[in-house]
Amino acid sequence: MRIYVTEDYQAMSRKVANLLAAQVMIKPDCVLGLATGSTPVGAYQRLVELYRAGDVDFSQVRSINLDEYVGLAPTHDQSYRYFMQSNLFDHVNIDPANTNVPQGLAEDPEAECRRYNQVIHDLGPIDLQLLGMGHNGHIGFNEPSDVFERETHVVDLAQSTIQANARFFASADEVPRQAMTMGVQTIMQARKVLVAVSGKDKAEIVKKAFTGPVTPQVPASILQMHPDVVLVGDKAALSLL
Numbered sequence: 312m313r314i315y316v317t318e319d320y321q322a323m324s325r326k327v328a329n330l331l332a333a334q335v336m337i338k339p340d341c342v343l344g345l346a347t348g349s350t351p352v353g354a355y356q357r358l359v360e361l362y363r364a365g366d367v368d369f370s371q372v373r374s375i376n377l378d379e380y381v382g383l384a385p386t387h388d389q390s391y392r393y394f395m396q397s398n399l400f401d402h403v404n405i406d407p408a409n410t411n412v413p414q415g416l417a418e419d420p421e422a423e424c425r426r427y428n429q430v431i432h433d434l435g436p437i438d439l440q441l442l443g444m445g446h447n448g449h450i451g452f453n454e455p456s457d458v459f460e461r462e463t464h465v466v467d468l469a470q471s472t473i474q475a476n477a478r479f480f481a482s483a484d485e486v487p488r489q490a491m492t493m494g495v496q497t498i499m500q501a502r503k504v505l506v507a508v509s510g511k512d513k514a515e516i517v518k519k520a521f522t523g524p525v526t527p528q529v530p531a532s533i534l535q536m537h538p539d540v541v542l543v544g545d546k547a548a549l550s551l552l
């Protein structure tokens with residue numbers, strides 16, 4: 312595993328954006344696995360700047376997002392489709408037809424997961440998967456569990472995740488209780504995994520995930536078994552490593 316320690320969130324964001332841009336330069340039609348949440352916002356801003364400067368071209372890139380809330384429309388400002396449009400897709404020359412996020416309003420979420428798996432199988436393997444990490448070690452919305460779930464599936468969100476994400480909604484009651492998420496096996500099949508972490512509040516779980524036992528109770532711990540992981544974090548998040 313390669314670890315980059317940066318001074319702060321801004322420097323972490325620049326590093327993550329540079330690594331994503333390098334992937335696109337090396338393989339212009341690459342498959343990028345993308346994440347939402349507060350961690351990658353700065354990296355996406357930086358990627359937009361690189362695109363505007365003419366340094367990176369997304370015209371052939373295909374993207375697959377990790378997850379989406381069940382029940383949120385793509386136009387809902389807390390849906391992950393909306394997040395991707397407003398933070399990245401609307402500002403670069405990616406072909407909208409080449410972007411994939413599970414459909415939150417699908418009538419049958421289980422069938423939507425099967426459809427999404429097929430999309431991943433048709434496009435994959437993912438060349439570079441970007442991940443953030445939850446305080447409980449979740450990756451995507453793979454919450455602590457007794458087993459590592461393999462492919463895209465519907466999950467009941469952990470209470471801690473609902474509380475953590477309540478900051479984006481009017482109240483915790485409005486946070487959806489379920490989500491669709493790419494499974495751990497699919498994440499592990501990505502050729503390269505790029506984990507971004509920031510802030511002191513992530514230090515404990517980063518230590519647990521990367522130096523503790525590999526267990527589905529800490530889903531990110533499985534990344535210890537991946538042959539090509541890059542961890543980029545600010546010094547606060549990596550302070551306990």
Ligand code: F6R
Nearest residue numbers: 346347348349350443444445451
């Ligand atoms: C988002 C995702 C989540 C987040 C995680 C960390 O697509 O899959 O696993 O990466 O919840 O969120 P932040 O970055 O807000 O701390």
